[in-house]
Amino acid sequence: MNEIIQAMFRSAFAFVALLVLARLVGKQQISELTFYHFVTGITIGSIAANMAGSLNIDVWPVFAALVTFVFLSILAGYVSLQSRPLRKLIQGEPTVVIHNGKVLEENMGLTRYTMDDLMSQLRLRGVFDISQVEFAILEPNGHLSVQLKSQYRPATPKDLGIATKYEGVPSELIVDGKLVEANLVQNNLSEEWLMQELEKKGVHTIGEVALAAINSQGQLYVDLKEDKLDHVTDISDKEV
Numbered sequence: 001m002n003e004i005i006q007a008m009f010r011s012a013f014a015f016v017a018l019l020v021l022a023r024l025v026g027k028q029q030i031s032e033l034t035f036y037h038f039v040t041g042i043t044i045g046s047i048a049a050n051m052a053g054s055l056n057i058d059v060w061p062v063f064a065a066l067v068t069f070v071f072l073s074i075l076a077g078y079v080s081l082q083s084r085p086l087r088k089l090i091q092g093e094p095t096v097v098i099h100n101g102k103v104l105e106e107n108m109g110l111t112r113y114t115m116d117d118l119m120s121q122l123r124l125r126g127v128f129d130i131s132q133v134e135f136a137i138l139e140p141n142g143h144l145s146v147q148l149k150s151q152y153r154p155a156t157p158k159d160l161g162i163a164t165k166y167e168g169v170p171s172e173l174i175v176d177g178k179l180v181e182a183n184l185v186q187n188n189l190s191e192e193w194l195m196q197e198l199e200k201k202g203v204h205t206i207g208e209v210a211l212a213a214i215n216s217q218g219q220l221y222v223d224l225k226e227d228k229l230d231h232v233t234d235i236s237d238k239e240v
Contacts, residue, residue: 098136168216
């Protein structure tokens with residue numbers, strides 16, 4: 001029983017430590033998962049797992065190793081911000097794999113990127129004909145950036161001479177039945193106004209609302225927790 005309690009304590013300690021240290025490392029670890037970030041994340045997770053589950057090892061030396069590794073990761077990130085050559089060394093650099101509709105096999109070989117990988121990534125971006133591609137660049141995080149030749153790019157309102165209005169980002173006023181007062185103030189709105197608008201939509205309490213958001217045109221979108229739909233489309237293969 002003592003070992004179970006010890007394991008639970010160590011697991012909780014490892015969880016809290018990872019939570020704090022992950023905040024220190026920053027969002028880039030997740031948003032731009034380069035090979036360096038992948039290896040760093042795996043190593044940090046492995047050290048934390050030892051801290052939680054290896055009951056025959058003292059927790060504090062493992063915790064010290066975890067903090068040291070995270071510190072070195074943060075230091076490497078800081079150094080890469082200050083020095084472009086070091087950033088390229090640590091994180092890698094983009095590689096052109098298609099130029100003017102021609103696949104650069106030598107560059108693909110250097111990055112160990114196969115033709116199947118290339119075609120798959122192009123299809124995911126809606127490109128099925130390599131001859132339509134001006135440039136395709138393999139980014140350090142493994143994503144493929146694609147620029148189509150000008151004659152194959154979708155027309156924009158600017159190309160057609162059509163004037164557009166500013167759209168902005170919708171502002172959330174209610175989330176999961178809770179009022180977001182800061183956004184009401186930011187949009188110069190009152191709770192009374194919001195309740196009047198909800199009443200117009202047949203909503204009597206804020207708690208009924210899953211999401212309410214207002215766009216830059218002043219249009220209010222409301223989604224209820226209970227949608228009361230007559231039929232919900234099921235796209236699974238299960239039998240009725």
